[in-house]
Amino acid sequence: MSVLDSKIPEGPIKDKWTNHKNNIKLVNPANKRQIDVIVVGTGLAGGSACATLAELGYNVKAFCYQDSPRRAHSIAAQGGINAAKNYQGDGDSTYRLFYDTVKGGDYRSREANVYRLAEVSTNIIDQCVAQGVPFARDYGGLLDNRSFGGVQVSRTFYAKGQTGQQLLLGCYSAMSRQIGKGKIKMYNRHEMVDIVKIDGKARGIIARNLITGEIERHSAHAVVIASGGYGNVFFLSTNAMGSNVSASWKIHKKGAFFANPCFTQIHPTCIPQHGDQQSKLTLMSESLRNDGRIWVPAKKEDAEAIRAGKLKPTDIAEADRDYYLERRYPSFGNLVPRDVASRAAKERSDAGYGVGTNESGEAVYLDFSSAIMRYGQEQANIHGVYDANDAKIRELGEAVVEEKYGNLFQMYEKITADNPYKTPMKIYPAVHYTMGGVWVDYNLMTTIEGCYAIGEANFSDHGANRLGASALMQGLADGYFVLPYTIGDYLADDIRTGAIPTDSPEFDEAEKAVKDQIDFFINNKGSKSVDHFHKRLGKVMWNKVGMARNATGLKEAIEEIKQIRAEFWKDVKVPGTADSMNPELEKAGRVADFLELGELFARDALLREESCGGHFREEHSTAEGEALRDDINFTYAAAWEFKGEPSEAEVHKEGLTYENIELKTRSYK
Amino acid sequence: MSTANGLNLTLKVWRQKNNKDKGKLESYQVTDISPDSSFLEMMDILNEQLIDEGQDPVAFDHDCREGICGTCSMYINGEAHGPGRGITTCQLHMREFKNGDTIYIEPWRAKAFPVLKDLVVDRSGFDRIMAAGGFISVNTSGNTQDANNIPIPKLEADKAFDAATCIGCGACVASCKNASAMLFVSAKVSQFALLPQGRPEAAERVQNMVKQMDEEGFGNCSNTGACEVECPKGISLENIARMNREYLSASFKAEEA
Numbered sequence: 001m002s003v004l005d006s007k008i009p010e011g012p013i014k015d016k017w018t019n020h021k022n023n024i025k026l027v028n029p030a031n032k033r034q035i036d037v038i039v040v041g042t043g044l045a046g047g048s049a050c051a052t053l054a055e056l057g058y059n060v061k062a063f064c065y066q067d068s069p070r071r072a073h074s075i076a077a078q079g080g081i082n083a084a085k086n087y088q089g090d091g092d093s094t095y096r097l098f099y100d101t102v103k104g105g106d107y108r109s110r111e112a113n114v115y116r117l118a119e120v121s122t123n124i125i126d127q128c129v130a131q132g133v134p135f136a137r138d139y140g141g142l143l144d145n146r147s148f149g150g151v152q153v154s155r156t157f158y159a160k161g162q163t164g165q166q167l168l169l170g171c172y173s174a175m176s177r178q179i180g181k182g183k184i185k186m187y188n189r190h191e192m193v194d195i196v197k198i199d200g201k202a203r204g205i206i207a208r209n210l211i212t213g214e215i216e217r218h219s220a221h222a223v224v225i226a227s228g229g230y231g232n233v234f235f236l237s238t239n240a241m242g243s244n245v246s247a248s249w250k251i252h253k254k255g256a257f258f259a260n261p262c263f264t265q266i267h268p269t270c271i272p273q274h275g276d277q278q279s280k281l282t283l284m285s286e287s288l289r290n291d292g293r294i295w296v297p298a299k300k301e302d303a304e305a306i307r308a309g310k311l312k313p314t315d316i317a318e319a320d321r322d323y324y325l326e327r328r329y330p331s332f333g334n335l336v337p338r339d340v341a342s343r344a345a346k347e348r349s350d351a352g353y354g355v356g357t358n359e360s361g362e363a364v365y366l367d368f369s370s371a372i373m374r375y376g377q378e379q380a381n382i383h384g385v386y387d388a389n390d391a392k393i394r395e396l397g398e399a400v401v402e403e404k405y406g407n408l409f410q411m412y413e414k415i416t417a418d419n420p421y422k423t424p425m426k427i428y429p430a431v432h433y434t435m436g437g438v439w440v441d442y443n444l445m446t447t448i449e450g451c452y453a454i455g456e457a458n459f460s461d462h463g464a465n466r467l468g469a470s471a472l473m474q475g476l477a478d479g480y481f482v483l484p485y486t487i488g489d490y491l492a493d494d495i496r497t498g499a500i501p502t503d504s505p506e507f508d509e510a511e512k513a514v515k516d517q518i519d520f521f522i523n524n525k526g527s528k529s530v531d532h533f534h535k536r537l538g539k540v541m542w543n544k545v546g547m548a549r550n551a552t553g554l555k556e557a558i559e560e561i562k563q564i565r566a567e568f569w570k571d572v573k574v575p576g577t578a579d580s581m582n583p584e585l586e587k588a589g590r591v592a593d594f595l596e597l598g599e600l601f602a603r604d605a606l607l608r609e610e611s612c613g614g615h616f617r618e619e620h621s622t623a624e625g626e627a628l629r630d631d632i633n634f635t636y637a638a639a640w641e642f643k644g645e646p647s648e649a650e651v652h653k654e655g656l657t658y659e660n661i662e663l664k665t666r667s668y669k
Numbered sequence: 670m671s672t673a674n675g676l677n678l679t680l681k682v683w684r685q686k687n688n689k690d691k692g693k694l695e696s697y698q699v700t701d702i703s704p705d706s707s708f709l710e711m712m713d714i715l716n717e718q719l720i721d722e723g724q725d726p727v728a729f730d731h732d733c734r735e736g737i738c739g740t741c742s743m744y745i746n747g748e749a750h751g752p753g754r755g756i757t758t759c760q761l762h763m764r765e766f767k768n769g770d771t772i773y774i775e776p777w778r779a780k781a782f783p784v785l786k787d788l789v790v791d792r793s794g795f796d797r798i799m800a801a802g803g804f805i806s807v808n809t810s811g812n813t814q815d816a817n818n819i820p821i822p823k824l825e826a827d828k829a830f831d832a833a834t835c836i837g838c839g840a841c842v843a844s845c846k847n848a849s850a851m852l853f854v855s856a857k858v859s860q861f862a863l864l865p866q867g868r869p870e871a872a873e874r875v876q877n878m879v880k881q882m883d884e885e886g887f888g889n890c891s892n893t894g895a896c897e898v899e900c901p902k903g904i905s906l907e908n909i910a911r912m913n914r915e916y917l918s919a920s921f922k923a924e925e926a
Contacts, residue, residue, distance in 0.1 A: 123811035141820025
């Protein structure tokens with residue numbers, strides 16, 4: 001038997017969560033006051049967990065590296081949040097959301113977890129409305145919905161293109177209420193730099209105060225990691241500049257298994273890279289694919305002329321455009337899942353039809369002209385303007401599009417100096433989200449006792465590919481409605497433990513290791529900046545461990561990453577001092593972890609001799625370029641155990657069983 | 670190597686070691702900046718250059734770099750978030766500048782936002798105002814009524830949304846001659862005041878938030894409107910008017926009680 005115990009409750013899938021909640025241990029309110037919980041990260045998962053745990057009565061210590069919990073990168077999520085409310089009466093149900101998520105994840109997620117997610121999804125919407133989250137509404141005053149990729153119903157709730165912001169501010173408000181009461185002690189501008197284990201249990205963390213540089217000890221009865229994903233291992237991604245893997249990696253090095261690192265989502269609609277000075281990539285929400293049509297010129301010479309600046313997209317006649325997603329996937333069209341849309345964009349660009357006028361030449365069009373005219377006509381009808389000319393219809397249509405996506409269009413125009421109402425947007429795939437992460441059981445506990453991982457930081461719900469508008473759902477489900485129950489089952493045994501002292505040898509040792517590493521960085525006086533190494537790592541990851549992977553490239557990547565890591569430890573230059581605000585020192589610690597993760601990531605991709613979801617192995621594809629999954633050999637989650645070096649990490653396999661959904665080839669045709 | 674349209678610029682950057690240091694403007698040269706680069710990418714280039722030269726890089730706050738987290742906070746050529754309307758510093762692009770320009774880069778200036786280092790300031794006063802009342806007192810148990818039980822007129826919902834888009838960057842405070850936080854506070858007060866869910870504790874909320882705002886040392890509002898002009902999210906002055914009405918009616922209620 002595998003060392004992994006997923007602790008999935010017995011019984012039919014629709015009863016598992018209810019039965020589990022009925023059977024797990026509780027902590028009475030008086031005892032909760034004796035228990036401390038550390039939460040690292042204050043995005044949707046961490047923020048909602050902090051608020052709920054504090055409301056329940058636990059003493060919460062929350063940590064974020066930002067200057068305020070409100071700035072966690074969940075804030076940047078644009079499009080929306082899924083919930084099986086079936087307000088549209090279009091046949092949605094808990095089962096359908098469950099089915100779509102498992103299928104969208106290419107059958108590499110755990111059924112029981114996904115079902116629970118679908119089950120609690122409706123509570124999230126009720127909760128958020130009660131908190132004052134201003135979701136979009138229709139003229140009857142009820143909540144509006146839209147569609148996202150990989151599904152055939154409208155179940156996505158949204159607040160213009162700022163849904164993540166509104167949900168996070170909802171969490172932040174709930175947190176603020178508890179901070180005001182003193183139930184949450186908030187540590188802003190603090191970074192967790194290690195976990196402390198006592199007798200095998202997570203009992204605290206070492207944190208660095210990012211203002212003073214002070215190294216602090218914080219103890220608790222349980223530690224919750226909610227620090228997000230690791231997309232920044234690619235250097236360029238849609239993540240925030242500070243997003244990092246360190247909290248997850250530190251617990252990995254102390255015993256938490258890291259699962260499916262190679263499952264990384266490359267989002268199809270991002271603003272293409274402008275050049276070498278680029279520091280990050282900007283997403284254009286998937287919601288735009290509701291109304292935008294993706295195309296490239298059908299003729300290579302037109303694409304060449306566009307790249308050379310001799311033709312404009314609006315010069316290309318309708319008949320000379322190739323709406324390749326509509327052509328290849330007629331039933332889902334522009335709303336195929338992200339992995340499919342990304343690979344199709346790469347395929348067209350690689351074949352010479354890309355329209356990027358930047359240095360890379362890689363881009364495709366996302367065109368709103370049809371939608372503008374369609375909405376304009378509808379508005380003309382509504383307002384009885386029966387003799388409207390094209391210009392009037394366009395004007396009316398642009399107003400509708402502005403209402404729906406105004407902030408995204410503005411964001412696009414600011415970055416590119418192009419007006420997307422008048423000319424198609426140029427887009428290209430970019431690293432966005434990581435489905436892989438810390439392995440957790442059904443209770444969201446890692447393989448370290450008392451250490452939990454929630455939200456993007458864990459691996460559990462999205463399999464090999466996440467559907468749009470499901471990250472917000474998962475973050476809030478974990479934080480508001482799952483962890484607060486399951487953590488009680490563990491903490492019930494700790495009611496007599498009392499406060500955990502921080503003067504133990506375990507804390508001494510962890511703190512010393514942290515200080516030694518910081519001293520090393522400050523005293524190394526190498527010749528190259530942290531970013532130098534980070535950019536090199538990113539290039540290897542993008543070129544060899546990116547949208548399409550093969551064994552030769554992955555083996556090369558592993559060697560190259562080792563090489564960069566060795567050079568980093570020899571030659572990195574960190575200016576400034578340890579005992580002051582020092583952003584370069586912060587980056588150095590994070591990049592050190594990315595340099596280890598990158599290698600494990602490539603090893604995981606090499607091990608998985610199949611194509612599934614965001615993981616595409618060129619050796620395993622059909623003649624048409626579609627992914628070829630291997631269910632016989634790879635229907636498992638790969639959970640890696642740290643053994644000293646990434647090259648020595650040992651893989652454990654959690655077999656995935658599908659009892660409620662038939663395992664079959666994903667088709668969006 | 671210089672490219673045809675690369676920009677060469679003189680930067681006058683505020684350098685201050687820590688909260689106790691007096692601080693001063695230092696002059697730096699950067700060359701061959703791509704007009705397509707963002708302002709913060711230009712700052713990255715400056716920092717790489719400083720690291721190369723063995724100098725301390727400039728500390729500045731930034732994170733999402735797509736105009737939504739509210740972290741970046743520079744005062745550029747005398748304007749919060751620099752030239753251009755409706756943007757944060759990370760959305761400011763170098764094409765807005767000309768070759769040979771001199772650019773002044775300073776931190777937010779307000780008593781309630783002390784400088785921590787260089788361009789980084791402490792905005793935790795905003796968090797404390799939020800903790801004083803910036804919420805609806807509903808537990809996150811999920812056992813609330815169905816989300817569609819209370820229809821909310823679209824117009825009201827949209828207004829609440831517009832107020833809720835505040836990113837808490839502090840540009841309003843930095844732009845105000847009195848360093849007032851009224852736009853920030855009124856945006857949150859308005860969002861909840863406009864929604865039926867926020868009405869039950871509307872009076873308490875506005876009083877508690879305003880009280881905390883005053884204690885933090887933010888100044889008064891004199892209706893100059895600089896905050897609205899510089900706000901990257903276009904938060905309207907109407908919110909301040911609404912907050913004043915809410916505050917006034919709350920004080921009458923308090924007298925009745």
